Amino acid sequence: MDETTPDAAAPDRRRRRRHSLPVRLTHWINVVALFVLLGSGLQIFNAHPALYWGHTSTFAEPWAAMTAEPLGDRLAGFTKVGPIKLETTGLFGLSDGQRRGFPAWATLPSYRSLADGRRWHFFFAWVLAANGVIYLAWGLASGHFRRDLAPGRTELSPRHLWAEIVEHARLRFPKGAAAHGYNSLQKLAYLAVIFVLLPLMVLSGLGMSPGVNAAWPWTFEIFGGRQSARTIHFITATLIVAFVIVHLAMVLASGPIGQIRAMITGGAGPGPGPAPTPQDGDPS
Amino acid sequence: MTAPNPHRRGLLSGLGASLLGLTLAGCDQLNRNPALKAGLARAEGLTQAAQRLILSRSALAREFEAKDISPDFRANGTRRPGEPAYQALVENGFSDWRLQIDGLVERPLALSLDDLRARPARTQITRHDCVEGWSCIGQWTGARLSALLDEAGLKREARYIVFHCADRLDPNAAGDRGLYYESIDLVDAFHEQTILAYEMNGQALPVAHGAPLRLRVERQLGYKHAKYVMRIEAVESFAQIAGGQGGFWEDRGYEWYAGI
Numbered sequence: 153m154d155e156t157t158p159d160a161a162a163p164d165r166r167r168r169r170r171h172s173l174p175v176r177l178t179h180w181i182n183v184v185a186l187f188v189l190l191g192s193g194l195q196i197f198n199a200h201p202a203l204y205w206g207h208t209s210t211f212a213e214p215w216a217a218m219t220a221e222p223l224g225d226r227l228a229g230f231t232k233v234g235p236i237k238l239e240t241t242g243l244f245g246l247s248d249g250q251r252r253g254f255p256a257w258a259t260l261p262s263y264r265s266l267a268d269g270r271r272w273h274f275f276f277a278w279v280l281a282a283n284g285v286i287y288l289a290w291g292l293a294s295g296h297f298r299r300d301l302a303p304g305r306t307e308l309s310p311r312h313l314w315a316e317i318v319e320h321a322r323l324r325f326p327k328g329a330a331a332h333g334y335n336s337l338q339k340l341a342y343l344a345v346i347f348v349l350l351p352l353m354v355l356s357g358l359g360m361s362p363g364v365n366a367a368w369p370w371t372f373e374i375f376g377g378r379q380s381a382r383t384i385h386f387i388t389a390t391l392i393v394a395f396v397i398v399h400l401a402m403v404l405a406s407g408p409i410g411q412i413r414a415m416i417t418g419g420a421g422p423g424p425g426p427a428p429t430p431q432d433g434d435p436s
Numbered sequence: 437m438t439a440p441n442p443h444r445r446g447l448l449s450g451l452g453a454s455l456l457g458l459t460l461a462g463c464d465q466l467n468r469n470p471a472l473k474a475g476l477a478r479a480e481g482l483t484q485a486a487q488r489l490i491l492s493r494s495a496l497a498r499e500f501e502a503k504d505i506s507p508d509f510r511a512n513g514t515r516r517p518g519e520p521a522y523q524a525l526v527e528n529g530f531s532d533w534r535l536q537i538d539g540l541v542e543r544p545l546a547l548s549l550d551d552l553r554a555r556p557a558r559t560q561i562t563r564h565d566c567v568e569g570w571s572c573i574g575q576w577t578g579a580r581l582s583a584l585l586d587e588a589g590l591k592r593e594a595r596y597i598v599f600h601c602a603d604r605l606d607p608n609a610a611g612d613r614g615l616y617y618e619s620i621d622l623v624d625a626f627h628e629q630t631i632l633a634y635e636m637n638g639q640a641l642p643v644a645h646g647a648p649l650r651l652r653v654e655r656q657l658g659y660k661h662a663k664y665v666m667r668i669e670a671v672e673s674f675a676q677i678a679g680g681q682g683g684f685w686e687d688r689g690y691e692w693y694a695g696i
Contacts, residue, residue, distance in 0.1 A: 191463065200569040207563060208506050209570035214561065261467040266567065267689030268467055273603060275479040362565050363695025366655040367491040369498050378571050 169418030191260030195269030201253030207377035329373040356385040470520040484693040495653035504574040511644035514603035541670035542589030580635035594670040602664035657694035
């Protein structure tokens with residue numbers, strides 16, 4: 153142990169940017185990749201807008217489906233999920249007078265082209281995977297995960313989490329020094345996306361590939377079959393969209409100009425280390 | 437920091453919404469750009485290389501049990517070829533049908549269904565994955581392609597096996613371009629599970645599923661599994677055949693390597 157090394161728990165006093173360059177680069181590459189993957193993914197989904205569980209498609213009884221069916225003297229769009237079936241004309245099943253799962257504004261390209269959707273999807277799947285590997289390697293090597301994302305023990309106490317939830321609900325966000333680190337809810341959300349949702353997205357995608365399935369049968373067996381992998385791919389995408397909506401809402405609510413500027417330029421001030429609060433002190 | 441100005445927030449979300457609209461319109465513009473499409477298509481080479489890296493030449497697609505067979509196996513593409521020549525074959529129970537094996541081979545062959553049934557065969561219960569996203573499980577019995585190619589004797593220049601089919605899937609395309617065809621490389625052609633199936637689920641192959649003969653190339657998507665196979669041609673390159681991309685759907689923008 154080098155005795156001149158400052159106490160690991162002490163706040164880092166070097167001037168660091170709020171968001172380091174690798175975080176900013178991988179963040180914006182992810183923005184582009186996820187945007188394209190979502191639009192092209194919905195295009196691919198529209199080729200067969202139904203989801204099943206297991207190895208095969210039970211066409212007569214999908215778990216979830218978007219359909220266009222006659223309703224009285226007109227055609228109507230319907231969305232079925234499990235036992236629930238709702239009319240969703242204009243959004244799902246039927247939009248702009250066309251039978252289609254998701255509407256034109258949500259798909260890439262807007263017109264129906266499974267071939268083009270696949271080209272976009274698989275190109276940006278490689279971008280997402282390469283970006284993810286670089287981010288994970290850097291995050292481990294640089295200590296980003298340990299320093300910025302791993303919640304301290306006190307942060308996970310129900311009392312602390314509840315206090316943060318109340319503060320978030322009132323749209324009151326940390327200011328000053330405390331704003332330079334991620335808060336506990338942020339850490340938990342980011343950890344879930346980085347270590348659960350995005351890996352699950354990649355795995356369930358591989359689980360649908362007949363080539364990868366032959367090489368590594370576990371890629372579909374862990375999901376209980378290729379159609380289950382496809383369903384989980386869709387559910388995971390939905391959860392990522394939900395995360396992005398909340399993430400953007402939080403950016404808007406907490407001073408969007410400053411937040412976006414910091415994600416582009418890095419921002420000034422100390423890095424996003426744990427906020428130097430007394431209860432974080434470690435008696436070492 | 438003061439609370440965000442509500443007007444600024446409204447302005448920003450408005451800006452965000454129009455940006456989204458512009459981006460989507462921009463995506464359609466980009467999607468029509470041939471140079472960009474060629475760039476996107478480069479990922480296919482990466483995918484193929486990566487899959488060939490992890491996929492040993494002999495790795496088998498998962499085989500299932502009889503209880504897993506789909507009762508509602510969907511037929512896609514052509515379900516009933518309309519060509520009079522094909523209709524005549526159906527009426528005769530395919531007794532006049534011969535599979536031609538030619539191109540870059542030492543001994544061109546013309547085989548009847550009985551000839552094929554006498555050749556080395558394989559039965560497998562496998563999952564069929566359509567590019568649209570659905571899957572069905574079926575049992576296939578057929579002649580092993582590797583044995584047929586060995587019998588015909590591939591010339592050294594042969595690199596691809598092309599399957600010419602009886603069905604015209606695009607009636608608006610000129611000449612041969614509307615006919616279904618497919619191609620695979622020698623890695624897949626000599627794979628243990630690559631067969632020319634004449635039976636499905638223990639019965640003669642139904643017309644909807646490609647009677648009298650369809651290709652099974654189990655580690656790729658459904659459109660590679662050519663139905664109504666009439667002729668097998670060994671070639672050095674498929675650039676001169678129809679649209680030049682190696683298959684009916686490939687000529688229409690789909691990947692030639694369909695392992696994904």
